[in-house]
Amino acid sequence: MLGTDTLVSVGLPVRNGAARLEGVARSVLAQDHENIELVICDNASTDDTEEFCRELARSDSRITYHRQPENVGLLNNFIHAGRIARGTFFRWVGDDDWLAPECVSRSLRAFAEDERLILVTTQVSYSDPDGMARTGVYEGTGLLSDDPVERFAEMLRMLNESHLLIDPLYGLMRRASVVGIPRRNMLREDEVFAAKLALAGPWGHVPEVLARRNWKHERIGAVGRRLGVPAWQARFSSTLQYREILRWLREADLTGEQRGRARAAAHRMYARRQWRTVSHRGRKLARLGTGLILPGRSSGRSAAGS
Template identity: 85%
Template structure:
């Protein structure tokens, strides 16, 4: 039974986020589930983050503050938060996110109703840079299946759908199942990790908006710089992701028949993404060609005085 004494850890990785932390910290500490641990992992911030967080930890015993002695990278700081947390259940939260007061308790109820689950997601509201807030409704059932390949295929299908529908990296997880999954610092690693989680066990979903995140679209090269990966990965991110998925399928202990189905699902995801990329590039080339033609006509008219 999951009671009020079940410890739930919320991991908050941060670097130079002093100006953004107050709101998210308040929302975590305001959870109606009583036994909460907030683990702040400071990735060697150079602003006032350390002072702010140490003061928070002094004022509330539910806060555990850890400071990295040097910048260990974005992914490693996320991983470390999960490893040093003490809770039976764990979720990450961003330094400018917000959780509804019943986010944790609603997710725990889903775990209590189905002991098979290793992860419970909720609807998330996303605010774009222009201030527009949007959400999506996930109505699928594949991620709850006992068949690991059905879950894997559903997660890969979702990677080509809207980000508004489901975000497993910001759901509540069984910490012992999550920390055992190896992670590699690479572009699209979050998607690879989600697929690994899908193979690990069934998921539940709470169809209510219980979390808020700020969303901004970043070019893949910008994301690569934030992750600290080689610049060349930006040109091959989908292929590297595909190869990493095939690697993990080989290591996951699936039967021969399951492995064939999982490889086929990975190929479908990759092929669809490649078609979409080719279509995008084609439209871009057509647009550029049109701009060149228009520019040439303008130059010709200018040269002839017409």
């Protein structure tokens, strides 16, 4: 039975985020669930992050501040937050995110109603750089299944859908069930980890907007630079993701029949993604071809018709 004394840890990885941290930290500490631990993992920031965080920790005993002595990379800093947290339940939060006061308590209620769950997600509002807020409604039930392959196939299906529907990396997790899952620093690692989480156990979902995140579209190469992976991975990110998922399926606790079904689901996901990539490139080439032809049809006039 989960009560108000259940410790919930919120991991806040950060690097050079002094100007962004106050809002998210206050939203975590304002949760209506009483027993909260905020774990700030500072990845060797070079701005005023350390000074701000140490002052914040002095002001509230629920805050634990850890500073990496050197830059350990974005992913390793995320992982470390989960490893040093003490809570039975754990959630990551970004340095410019926001949580509704009832975010943790509503998620804990879902855990209390279904003891099978290892993860509970909520609806999230995403703010674009232009300030427009968008969200999506997830209405599926596959992630609740006792069949790991059904959950896995549902997660892979969603990787080709909108990011607005569900984000398992920013849900509340049973920490013991999650922190031991190995992660490899690579492009699309978050999607690989989501697939691993789907195999690990059933998920619940709260169809209410209980968190807000900022969303900025980045080219795959820029993401790779932030992760510190070789530049060549950007050209083969989908293939590397596919291979990593297949590698994990060989290690996962599945029967032979389940492993075969899971591989088939991975093949479908990869094939669909490759088809979309080829289609996108085809449309781009068609637009370029049209652009080359148009000036010849303009009878000597400029493209603007002057």
